[in-house]
Amino acid sequence: MSPSRAQEAVTVRTFAQRFSATRRGARLARMLAVHQLDRWGHPYGSPASETVALVVAELAANAVLHGRVPGRDFELRLHRESDHVRVEVSDTHPDHPKLPAPDPTAEGGRGLLLVEAAATRWGTSPRTGPGKTVWAECATHAAPSLCR
Structure with a gap:
């Protein structure tokens, strides 16, 4: 390549990082x-x-x-597409999550209900090795925010 030609920009479409399976790791992932x-x-x-x-x-x-296995991390992957971002969180626990029955008296257990409301699609898939990946697709076009 000649020095007079401009170098083309590289478009990064995927972000991947492993985090400790701790509250601090979850906060850092966000x-x-x-x-x-x-x-x-x-x-x-x-x-x-x-x-x-x-x-x-x-x-x-x-x-x-729920997915913590002692001594094992979890992984976050973001995949950028033209109209959405796919979020993938993988851990080594074999159980796949299910939507809970709504319980207005429960102090927790609404995380997947929030994911279902915020994402355009979500689901689970097996991963290489032990565990699973929970994924969600989030629209990136102009739309009203769910967090107001």
Whole structure:
């Protein structure tokens, strides 16, 4: 390549990072996801950023609380597409999550209900090795924020 030709920009479409299966790891996953969204052109506080932050927070919290296997981390992957971001959280626990029956008196257990409300689609899939991946697709086009 000649020095006079401009170098083409490389478009990063995937972010992947492993985190300790702790509350601190879950918090860091959310913070880095929002930072990556900002780098992809969805600024802090935008509807896409808020939706992805909510989904990552809930899926990472579930990986730490329900998917934790001692000595094993969880992984966050973000895949940027033209109209959405796919969030994937993988852990090594074999049980796949299910939507709970609504219980207005329960102090917790609403994380997947929030994911279902915020995401356009979500589900689970097996992963290589032990465990599973819980994924959700979040729209990135202009839409009302779910976090107001």
